[in-house]
Amino acid sequence: MPVLSKRVQSANPSATIKVAEKVQELKKQGKNIISFSIGVPNFLPAEHVYKAAHKAVDGDSGSYLPGRGSEELVAAFIMQMENKGLPYKENEVAAAIGGKHALFNLLMAMLEADDEVLIPTPYWTSYPDMVEMFDGKPIFMHCPASQNYKLKPEQIAAAITPKTKIFMFNNPSNPTGMLYSKDEVKAIGDELEKHDIWIISDDIYDRMVFDGEKFHHLLHTNPNLRDKLVCVQSISKNYGMPGWRVGMFAGPERIVKAMLTISGTSITNINNVSMAAAAAAFGGPQDFSDKAMETLAKKRNQVMAVLANIPGVVCPMPKGAFYAFPDVSSYYGKTHNGVLINDDIDFCTQLLETKELALIPGSAFGEASGARISYACDYDTLSEGLKRFADFFTEMRTQNNLIFDVA
Numbered sequence: 001m002p003v004l005s006k007r008v009q010s011a012n013p014s015a016t017i018k019v020a021e022k023v024q025e026l027k028k029q030g031k032n033i034i035s036f037s038i039g040v041p042n043f044l045p046a047e048h049v050y051k052a053a054h055k056a057v058d059g060d061s062g063s064y065l066p067g068r069g070s071e072e073l074v075a076a077f078i079m080q081m082e083n084k085g086l087p088y089k090e091n092e093v094a095a096a097i098g099g100k101h102a103l104f105n106l107l108m109a110m111l112e113a114d115d116e117v118l119i120p121t122p123y124w125t126s127y128p129d130m131v132e133m134f135d136g137k138p139i140f141m142h143c144p145a146s147q148n149y150k151l152k153p154e155q156i157a158a159a160i161t162p163k164t165k166i167f168m169f170n171n172p173s174n175p176t177g178m179l180y181s182k183d184e185v186k187a188i189g190d191e192l193e194k195h196d197i198w199i200i201s202d203d204i205y206d207r208m209v210f211d212g213e214k215f216h217h218l219l220h221t222n223p224n225l226r227d228k229l230v231c232v233q234s235i236s237k238n239y240g241m242p243g244w245r246v247g248m249f250a251g252p253e254r255i256v257k258a259m260l261t262i263s264g265t266s267i268t269n270i271n272n273v274s275m276a277a278a279a280a281a282f283g284g285p286q287d288f289s290d291k292a293m294e295t296l297a298k299k300r301n302q303v304m305a306v307l308a309n310i311p312g313v314v315c316p317m318p319k320g321a322f323y324a325f326p327d328v329s330s331y332y333g334k335t336h337n338g339v340l341i342n343d344d345i346d347f348c349t350q351l352l353e354t355k356e357l358a359l360i361p362g363s364a365f366g367e368a369s370g371a372r373i374s375y376a377c378d379y380d381t382l383s384e385g386l387k388r389f390a391d392f393f394t395e396m397r398t399q400n401n402l403i404f405d406v407a
């Protein structure tokens with residue numbers, strides 16, 4: 001029988017997609033599952049976005065389109081980047097099928113076998129899998145809850161070797177919702193200035209920032225990094241449009257040229273209708289997205305109010321995205337309904353089986369001390385899910401006679 005490549009044989013299916021499939025299967029069996037597992041922001045784009053999409057269908061030429069993206073998409077993206085204080089020219093930007101595709105192609109363009117890629121942990125689940133697909137080696141820099149899941153510059157200094165090729169940075173973060181302050185970004189940027197490595201800045205949650213905080217980019221604090229840094233953007237989260245599959249990236253012309261060669265060899269161009277909708281999202285009124293952020297901030301507050309009342313569970317306050325990442329490890333080694341909970345997998349499995357609540361185990365993000373809550377569901381679902389979550393811990397404390405010091 002013909003064999004598959006080693007590359008795909010060793011590849012892992014996405015952990016988040018695996019949990020989503022399990023949830024669908026249980027729902028089909030009639031179970032009343034609440035899912036806090038999906039990375040979908042749960043709001044729809046505004047009317048002007050749909051109008052632009054309809055117009056694109058009506059005026060469709062049926063032709064292949066520019067690989068970089070349509071003129072209007074490129075112009076709208078450049079304008080938005082400029083408004084964020086990140087000026088780029090047309091030859092320094094291009095489109096992709098979502099941020100995921102941009103990241104995948106960037107790694108293809110940058111990596112040789114055995115090159116090392118520095119990744120702060122917890123990380124977005126696909127980073128290491130993508131690196132390994134191109135025979136690179138992920139090097140993890142562990143950022144536990146005790147350091148607010150945030151990377152310190154000295155961790156980069158300690159992890160750098162002659163083989164380091166790329167540093168990957170995601171701010172605000174999936175899975176923790178952490179947002180780096182200006183000083184924290186600057187400290188990381190100062191360290192990165194010392195090293196001749198690529199920087200991939202995954203900024204796809206940059207509009208999703210709460211409490212009047214500001215998003216600070218590495219190029220705001222350290223403009224000297226511009227020649228080795230690539231910004232990755234997407235309409236999936238900021239504009240509630242994950243299924244439309246449009247990502248954008250901006251960086252030095254030489255990397256953008258290489259990326260256009262890759263997409264010219266693989267996809268030719270992204271589709272006309274999605275490009276028109278993305279151009280409208282980037283370039284049109286932003287209030288539909290702003291409103292969605294206000295709602296998400298309220299939901300974040302609801303989650304944190306419940307977590308704060310669960311003794312022994314620690315959760316640094318998320319300031320962006322729509323995730324919280326409670327550290328539940330003080331309950332490991334104890335039982336729930338007679339089942340030993342030794343790690344995040346046991347915890348999430350038991351939570352799903354007994355409370356019909358789905359979370360993604362933290363080990364999918366390289367941090368087994370906890371699990372990811374995605375709270376972008378409707379309020380009723382959120383309230384019911386949080387009740388089930390809190391009940392689970394109450395039961396564990398009662399069944400194990402657990403008492404925690406409450407700070």
Ligand SMILES: Cc1ncc(COP(=O)(O)O)c(C=O)c1O
Nearest residue numbers: 039098099100124170174234236
């Ligand atoms: C940190 C991060 N980067 C990239 C992506 C990819 O997003 P998309 O391909 O939908 O643009 C995701 C999706 O969940 C993500 O969380």
